[in-house]
Amino acid sequence: MTSTALLTDHYELTMLQAALRSGAAGRRCVFEVFARRLPDGRRYGVVAGTGRLLRDxxxxxxxxxxxxxxRGAGVVDEDTLAYLAAYRFSGSIHGYAEGECYFPGSPLLVVEGTFAEAVLLETLVLSVLNHDSAVAAASSRMTGAAEGRPCIEMGSRRxxxxxxxxxxxxxYVTGFxxxxxxxxxxxxxxxxxxxxxxxxxxxxDSEREAFEAQVASLGKGTTLxxxxxxxxxxxxxxxxVAGPELGAVRLDSGDLLAQAREVRRQLDGLGxxxxxxxxxxxxDEHAIAALAAAPVDAYGVGTSLVTGSGAPTAGLVYKLVAREDANGEIVGVAKKSKxxxxxxxRKWALRRRNAAGIAEAEVIGVGEPPANDGDDRPLLVELVRDGEVVGATTLEQARARHEQSRAELPARALQLSRGEPAIPTVYEA
Amino acid sequence: MTSTALLTDHYELTMLQAALRSGAAGRRCVFEVFARRLPDGRRYGVVAGTGRLLRDxxxxxxxxxxxxxxRGAGVVDEDTLAYLAAYRFSGSIHGYAEGECYFPGSPLLVVEGTFAEAVLLETLVLSVLNHDSAVAAASSRMTGAAEGRPCIEMGSRRxxxxxxxxxxxxxYVTGFxxxxxxxxxxxxxxxxxxxxxxxxxxxxDSEREAFEAQVASLGKGTTLxxxxxxxxxxxxxxxxVAGPELGAVRLDSGDLLAQAREVRRQLDGLGxxxxxxxxxxxxDEHAIAALAAAPVDAYGVGTSLVTGSGAPTAGLVYKLVAREDANGEIVGVAKKSKxxxxxxxRKWALRRRNAAGIAEAEVIGVGEPPANDGDDRPLLVELVRDGEVVGATTLEQARARHEQSRAELPARALQLSRGEPAIPTVYEA
Structure with missing residues (x-):
């Protein structure tokens, strides 16, 4: 599989078919990606996956x-197949930069185009952002708890x-x-x-032989x-076997706090x-925090990282918020479902900061954004213009963005206990 | 990416390098995949992913x-690269058939080959089985709770x-x-x-126009x-708009139990x-069960399915349980980590059943399996012989296997409340 186009829900295509028939498929639309709430007790979210999405x-x-x-599966009719065969997204996308922290309601992605071209992207956009952002939100808490000690991701098998x-x-975006x-x-x-x-x-045949084999092949700097x-x-x-130049030892079971202290004493005693x-x-982030006082030099994290440490999906949704009406005007729309x-x-978003540069609120509004007063930081950047990617960043840039964004949050954001979002979301008229 | 070989942890290759150097890489080994425990409160697990794994x-x-x-990343030395370039798995694999229910300690996969060829598969084997089995364990509870009403998977975006x-x-393996x-x-x-x-x-411009567009394009059998x-x-x-031939209506918010009853009355009243x-x-499975008395005809399940309904990984491990010693004998090995x-x-496994065909115990042993008394069901089937896949099944066969395996469990297995495994795991000498 090289095309990503079928990583899509069946109904996106049948809706397209119906909209092509009714003529509404060509209406200009604005879809937005946001989280209604953060996972229970979390204090901030982290946007990740943007780079993968722009590539996909x-x-x-x-x-x-x-x-x-x-055609073979009879999913849609020939007119729709003809549209799909010619499909390429020609609209525009703005969004939060990868690595940015976010809060309930933050418009993480603003997708503008015809209904036809924008609706088709829903599933892929959400899959990528929901997965990667869920991992990033968890891993950011881990690097926060590790307070500078290196964290190593080893959860592939889970x-x-x-x-x-x-x-x-x-x-990696969040500092692993x-x-x-x-x-x-x-x-x-x-x-x-x-x-x-x-x-x-x-x-x-013995632990000694194993250690000798490893050191012989991988050097004294290896981890036993x-x-x-x-x-x-x-x-x-x-x-x-390795002498005092031994790189590291790894502990993978038992009471890590007590064992780390014991092993440190023993290693020091052996020179x-x-x-x-x-x-x-x-x-997980709690276990990492509990080891802060232990003589630990690095944390290897597996299961809890790849499963979002209790929140395996970010819960992001992709919603139509505005569309062209019969007169060609763009009008806001919203469902009223209970x-x-x-x-x-269509939203704009700013991070309101105090004079010390500390974030105070996520400010979201509709219409023209207010003039920047110098402390506020606009959050939406241009990612795609007329179908062309213009906002690609490197992974290192996303990593730097996350570090800066997290550093700007009030200290309570890094508390691991269940809490409210670190800053309130404020809607301005 | 077409090769799956780099979907592998770095240390599998460095261990290979060290074992090639020490000469132990060629020792015949037995690795087994099993779960130390089921996710908290679960009464059975479900093997899934076997078909994907055999393909990968x-x-x-x-x-x-x-x-x-x-080579460019300096992961391993040239001798190891030469080994890898010629690598193909030439050993044998037995395992539980896809769709089979399992319990703590069940030897879900038994991989036999040299250390070198078997250790390399660890990460991919676990990734596939941990993910798919986690989903299957959750989705089996959902189809069980739905008691024959169709369940539709719609969690891609999450x-x-x-x-x-x-x-x-x-x-689908579990009946969706x-x-x-x-x-x-x-x-x-x-x-x-x-x-x-x-x-x-x-x-x-109106709900009526939307319904008219959908029915015009997709027919009266559509779901509004x-x-x-x-x-x-x-x-x-x-x-x-559609007349009484309307296929279905969908409810996606609010109190589904009350609404379903109200909508049923209304639909019936309209003919x-x-x-x-x-x-x-x-x-999730609990919400499905709570709707058993409601006039609901189908359940669409998203987030809770793809995230394993609280258990997003099956927690399966891949452990060396036996290997050749210096005399060429196969000896059992086990770590003693706290x-x-x-x-x-190397294990065998049987599902012990009573005369009525109801499962009573997961019986696991080492050495020669006991003669079959007719009620017991051997659980390991041959999947790969001398590197060739011999045990591929169709998805429909896996689905049938699951239905039979689940039907054979005692009734308590289908209770959704937190409980012990539905049958005990018994180790026989």
């Missing part, structure tokens, strides 16, 4: 194979094989130092790293896994004062 | 592009775009009737279906979305006694 947009074409499939690559990328995922290294340039597994120790049998014995063996301690084993109402009209 | 195995090759990347395709497939995901239709033959979104109604403005008004309009009611809106100990030796 280019592959969103209905080629012969896709058309043939849709999630879909392709989602794993995207998760490694999203974690590296990933175990080799494809994320190839596809996105995320640094990759690895230690060793229990299987490697068990493969050899020391909890296959008895930790104290393993640490002693490790330093005997291996420079040998680092890497901890893994179902860590418990799912939306706000009509 | 064929693409697990280190081609020129992969070798070049690994998860990674490729994970969405796999999720649709896993849901259809998916919204067009790629799942193309790639796996899952039936696709769709209704309409609020955007389609809002696009038109009736909660954009006022439900009672919309239902009346819908029947006026639309054959018009079905489809409900959506953050349904809280993560494993059971040594």
């Amino acid at each position: 947009l280019a592959d969103f074409r209905f080629g012969e194979a896709e058309i043939e499939r849709l 999630t879909h094989e392709d989602a794993a690559v995207a998760a490694a990328r999203a974690a 130092a590296a990933t175990s995922n080799l494809e994320a290294g190839r596809e996105f340039g995320v640094p990759t790293t690895g230690t060793s597994a229990h299987a490697f120790t068990l493969l050899h 896994l020391v909890d296959t049998y008895d930790v104290a014995t393993a640490v002693r063996t490790a330093v005997e 291996a004062t420079g040998t680092r301690i890497v901890v893994t084993s179902d860590l 418990d799912k109402a939306t706000v009509a009209g | 195995l064929a693409d697990f090759r280190f081609g020129e592009a992969e070798i070049e990347r690994l 998860t990674h775009e490729d994970a969405a395709v796999a999720a649709a497939r896993a849901a 009737a259809a998916t919204s995901n067009l790629e799942a239709g193309r790639e796996f033959g899952v039936p696709t279906t769709g209704t309409s979104a609020h955007a389609f109604t809002l696009l038109h 979305l009736v909660d954009t403005y006022d439900v009672a008004t919309a239902v009346r309009t819908a029947v006026e 639309a006694t054959g018009t079905r009611i489809v409900v959506t809106s953050d349904l 809280d993560k100990a494993t059971v040594a030796g």
